[in-house]
Amino acid sequence: MNLATVSLSYLRARxxxxxxxxxxxxxxxATITLLLLATSQLEERMQRDARGIDLVVGAKGSPMxxxxxxxxxxxxxxxxxxxxQAQELARHRFVKKIIPLAMGDNYRGFRIVGTTHDYVAHxxxxxxxxxxxxxxxxxxxxxxxxxxxGLSVGAHFAGAHGMGGGSEGEKVHDEHQYRVVxxxxxxxxxxxxxxxxxxxxxxxxxxxxxxxxxxxxxxELMSDEEKEYTALLIQYASPIAAASLPRYINQxxxxxxxxxxxxxxxxxxxIGVGVDVLRGFAVVLILAAGLSVFIALYNALSERRYDxxxxxxxxxxxxKLMSLMLFEGLLLALIGAAIGIALGHALTGLLGLALxxxxxxxxxxxxxxxxxxxxxxxxxxVGVVAALLxxxxxxxTDVAATLARG
Amino acid sequence: xxxxxxxxxAYDGTEVLNVAAWRAExxxxxxxxxxxxxxxxxxxxxxxxxLRPSAGTVGVAGQDLAALGAQQxxxxxGQHIGIVLxxxxxxxxxxxxxxxxxxxxxxxxxxDRARAGEVLKTLDLAGKEAAYPHELSFGQAQRVAVxxxxxxxxxxxxxxxxxxxxxDARCLQALDLLxxxxxxxxxxxxxxxxxxxxxxxxxxxxxxxxxx
Numbered sequence: 001m002n003l004a005t006v007s008l009s010y011l012r013a014r015x016x017x018x019x020x021x022x023x024x025x026x027x028x029x030a031t032i033t034l035l036l037l038a039t040s041q042l043e044e045r046m047q048r049d050a051r052g053i054d055l056v057v058g059a060k061g062s063p064m065x066x067x068x069x070x071x072x073x074x075x076x077x078x079x080x081x082x083x084x085q086a087q088e089l090a091r092h093r094f095v096k097k098i099i100p101l102a103m104g105d106n107y108r109g110f111r112i113v114g115t116t117h118d119y120v121a122h123x124x125x126x127x128x129x130x131x132x133x134x135x136x137x138x139x140x141x142x143x144x145x146x147x148x149x150g151l152s153v154g155a156h157f158a159g160a161h162g163m164g165g166g167s168e169g170e171k172v173h174d175e176h177q178y179r180v181v182x183x184x185x186x187x188x189x190x191x192x193x194x195x196x197x198x199x200x201x202x203x204x205x206x207x208x209x210x211x212x213x214x215x216x217x218x219x220e221l222m223s224d225e226e227k228e229y230t231a232l233l234i235q236y237a238s239p240i241a242a243a244s245l246p247r248y249i250n251q252x253x254x255x256x257x258x259x260x261x262x263x264x265x266x267x268x269x270x271i272g273v274g275v276d277v278l279r280g281f282a283v284v285l286i287l288a289a290g291l292s293v294f295i296a297l298y299n300a301l302s303e304r305r306y307d308x309x310x311x312x313x314x315x316x317x318x319x320k321l322m323s324l325m326l327f328e329g330l331l332l333a334l335i336g337a338a339i340g341i342a343l344g345h346a347l348t349g350l351l352g353l354a355l356x357x358x359x360x361x362x363x364x365x366x367x368x369x370x371x372x373x374x375x376x377x378x379x380x381x382v383g384v385v386a387a388l389l390x391x392x393x394x395x396x397t398d399v400a401a402t403l404a405r406g
Numbered sequence: 407x408x409x410x411x412x413x414x415x416a417y418d419g420t421e422v423l424n425v426a427a428w429r430a431e432x433x434x435x436x437x438x439x440x441x442x443x444x445x446x447x448x449x450x451x452x453x454x455x456x457l458r459p460s461a462g463t464v465g466v467a468g469q470d471l472a473a474l475g476a477q478q479x480x481x482x483x484g485q486h487i488g489i490v491l492x493x494x495x496x497x498x499x500x501x502x503x504x505x506x507x508x509x510x511x512x513x514x515x516x517x518d519r520a521r522a523g524e525v526l527k528t529l530d531l532a533g534k535e536a537a538y539p540h541e542l543s544f545g546q547a548q549r550v551a552v553x554x555x556x557x558x559x560x561x562x563x564x565x566x567x568x569x570x571x572x573x574d575a576r577c578l579q580a581l582d583l584l585x586x587x588x589x590x591x592x593x594x595x596x597x598x599x600x601x602x603x604x605x606x607x608x609x610x611x612x613x614x615x616x617x618x
Contacts, residue, residue: 001507001517006500013499310495313456314554315484315513317477400457403491403566404447 003320007328010300017296018332024292025336025382026343028285029375033344035278036371038351041363043268046072049190049361050260052122054242057081057089057249058231063258064267069163070101070231071260072361073111073190076163077103081255083227089234089249094241099233102202105173106164107157107195109359110145112178114199119233120184125191129153130182136200136215139178143186144193144356155180159195159205164359175212176205193359203227290382293332297325297390308394309402318395325391326384333383337376407432407594408453408562413462415448423448423459428612432561435585435595437605440614446598449614450564453596455483467561484513488555488593490565490584494547496539502526502550503535506557513558525553528590529583548580556587563593569601577603 011018050071058066061078068075090098099122102114113119117132120140130153133140141151151157156179161171178197186192204210204218207226214221236242246257301308308321349365356362409429415422423445430436438446451457452464455471464471467486474482496505506522526532529549539547548568555563565584569577581597581604588595597608605611 001504001511005504006497006508009497009499009504306493306495307497310491310497311508311512312480313454313483313489313491314509315480317480319477320512400448400451403451403456 003324003327006324007331010328011331014296014300021289021293021296021332022336022339024285024289025333025379026340028282028289029337029340029379030343030347031278031282031285032375033341033372034347034351035275035282036369037344037348037365037367038363039275040369041367042361045188045361046264048188050264052235053233053260054236055234055246056231056258056260057234057255058258060254060256063256064263066231066256066258067260067263070233071190073113073194074360077230078256080228080230081232083229084224085253085255086229086232089232092245094237094245095234096237097235100199100229101231101233102199103163103230104202105159105161105205107159108149109164110148110193110195111164112159112195112197112202114197114202120191120196123187123189123191125184125187125189128183128185132182133196133198136198136204136218137176137178138181138197140182140184140196141180142184142192142194142196145195146183151180153180153183173205199229286378286382289336290386293329293383293386294389297329297387301390301393305402308397309399312397312399313403318397321397322391322395325394326387329383329387330380333379337379340379341372341375407434408466411463413452413459413464415452415457415459423452425449430594432594433592434610435588435608436597436610436612437608438596438598438612438614439600439605441616442600444614444616446614447566450566450596450598453562454487454489454564455479481514485515485558486561488558488560488563490551490555490568492567492570494551496547496550496554498539501535502531502537502539505550506554509554509557515558522557525557529553545576549583552583552587556591559591560593563588563595565597567599568597569599569604574603577601581607
């Protein structure tokens, strides 16, 4: 028998009101937990995918679209850039490394990206099985692609035209069958969600005037004017490049330069508005929970007028009655916070599942961020504040007058 | 055992209690009688240290109550004074056993389940330890209230109108109970009542006059 037992017995005695208060608080805490987990992980993942890429060059269009399509494989590309211009850019003294990307097809919603082995090396992806591609139409699967499609080394598949937005009636390139030569281990980056192959594979699939037997030599057969990339990932040779190279590209070529760092910041500013609205909604929920706890405890006071007076008569000090009410508020808050945080993690897990199925940047419910500790503190604070006035009234209980009336 | 002198209490300037002198020996049993409004409950509250009187001295078990600080007075009351209220007021959310343990806990005494069980057994409540107050008959609830008042072996047992609203048979049962339990822990018993039926059972009467 102690204050906790007494508080708990009162909470049990008013199950409906207790559950309602806990639920309100839990929903608010869960919403904020979800936001915390999702934004921190998305930010971390998006930053990781863009790490080491100073500039992305694509066809003229929206810089944001170029970043989203080329780095994150989310949006559709703005168009293609010419192979010749890419070669010129590669010779520029500010360019240290250039990784070409060719896109346009998908396999069951997973994008097929034509690139060089540099791309795999850049993301530090390791092979789980097989080897990297050597010839056109050899493909290496990202970990999620392999898991999602069930394909393994040696399997054949055909790409469908389009970026895998899920539209019906996509044209399937039946005559050009890819052969899986390798599967990558999970890396937690964008590589997990794509099919990798050589740039020549995509050229071959889309250049139907060449005989299928000549596929191996497609790079030599095609004229330089015919060759195209979708985008180029660029690493600067020196920091000074940031000041001049984007302007140089935008003014002297038909291409558009986009800075990942700048566009990511812009993206999170835009997403931030939505996050702020949700967060505001969660804060309203938590405040409503606080108010509800306050009303419940305040009403309980009049129900318990005699109980409190009896406890005083049994030897309890006014401070003890005050702690009893405060403890009850704290206990409600603690239960609400615990359920809310568990619920938040479960919801984040569900969101992660949905995002994985949609082949998007994914999140996990199994991680913990330090801000959640502050959430618990916030919840406990709400519990204490809601219990302050009832606790004060309990402190002031007039034992003699209350008992005399009873 | 207790002694009051020149006791006066007033609410908002109206005098509700005026006792020149009254003392009782340890183990004695007293009735406080008088018409409604004569201050019976107020006198009980003063003896219990629930109410500090406007004037006069109150000594219980050799302790001058006025000399105790607020918290010491609460502690003293919990450990040495048992109170049975007219409407019983068991804590509804706690089981019978927990109501008794609560009395030990709030008095700052060690929680002794054996002692609580023993008291319940004496009062024919064995087997009711886990029941909630609303599951008890009135007679059982009254016995639990008495058990809660005596579980800490008080030196002074106070009862406020314990027999009003009871039929004759129950009235005598309740009285027997209080007298027996007070005797069992050698406590001084003071019952405030206007019930004519019990006057004959306790010879020592302290009579309060109606306020002028």
